[in-house]
Amino acid sequence: MSKKRHEHHEEHADESWLLPYSDLMTxxxxxxxVLYAASAVNTAKLEQMSQAFKTAFNSGISIFEKGDITRDNDMKKRSAENELKHNNGTTKKTETREELMQQEQQNLEQLKKDLDKYIKKSGLSSQLDTQLNHSQLLITxxxxxxxxxxxASIKPDSQKLAKAIAQMLDQYPGYEILVAGHTDNQPIKTTEFPSNWELSSQRAVNFMRILLENxxxxxxxxxxxxxxxxxxxQSNDTEAGRAINRRVEVSILRNYVEPTDANSTDRTLSAIANDGKQQP
Structure with missing residues (x-):
């Protein structure tokens, strides 16, 4: 009986080693x-936390207060740097704009002198006029x-005038040049020009073409x-007034105008129109 019981016990292997093995695997x-987590530590944050702990233990300031102070100081520093950069940039931009406006004024004044000299030399004072204002140099x-x-056909002798003007204009590149045609109010109705619109348009185009030959x-x-x-x-009620109204205007537009006008092309064009109306 005892022999059978002993043999039955030997059929089951001892599995007690599984417990320490599973503990070891765990x-x-x-x-x-832990090793993986340690390898991914943000060293910057760890250093910041270390400094916070040192400050807290040395001065009694809490870690949270330290973080707030650090953030406030960083924000103030960045704000001061940004303000300094903005102020420097604005000052530099303002100085540059003022210099460019001054240079442009000198260019247009010199161009006007050259034109006036040519007009006087050519005996064209009664037929040509120049005006320099805040928006343009206007040649009438x-x-x-x-x-x-x-x-609308330009006289052969007058083509020399257009070419001379173009030669003076090419010395000052980068300016917008607008050629405008004007007529009096006497109606015209021909095969070529059904109205004064077409006549004034073709005259402006023909003068522009000669300019662009340069x-x-x-x-x-x-x-x-x-x-x-x-x-x-002038009034179209008189022949003298109508003669003044029939004209071609060449506008050399400023690139730099007063800040109030610089934001709107419409304002600039309106100013040009008003300047034209105010001429004697």
Whole structure:
């Protein structure tokens, strides 16, 4: 009987080794997790926390207070740096703009002197006029100096005038040049020109084409427009007034105007229109 019981007990192997083995595996897993976590530590944050602890133990300031103070100091420092950069940039930009405006004024004044000298030398004082204002340098040419009556074909002698103006303009590149045609209010109705609109437009285009024969002028900066009879300088009730209203205007537009005008092209164009109306 005892023999049978002993033999039955030997059939089951001793499995007590599994317990320490499973404990060992658990410890190894925990070790690897700790090692992985330690390898991914943010050293910057660890250093910041270390400094916070040192300050807290040395001065009695809490860790949270230390963090707030550090953030406040960093924000103040960045704010001061940004303000300094902004102020320096604004000052530099203002100085540069003022210098450019001054240089532009000198350029346009010199161009006006050159034009006035040419007009006087050529005996064209009664037919040409120049005006420099806050928005443009305006060259006004009476129509009888350029065109036969009711025609848009520029007189051969007057082509020299257009070429001379173009030669002076090419010395000051980068300016927008606008050629505008004007007529009086006397109606015109021909096959070529159904109205004063077409006449003033074609005159402006023809004058612009002669300007652009000068290869030094950039076509992208040159344009033409037509106003017909609708922007007179004088009353159309007299022949003298109508003669003044028939004209071609060449506007050399400023690149730098007063800040109140610099934000709007419409304001600049409006100022140009008003300047034209105020001429004598």
């Amino acid at each position: 410890l190894l897993l925990a070790l690897f997790i 040419i009476r129509d009888n100096a350029l065109f036969p009556s009711g025609s 290869s030094k002028l950039d076509p992208k900066h040159v344009s033409s427009t037509a106003y017909g009879e609708y922007r007179p300088l």
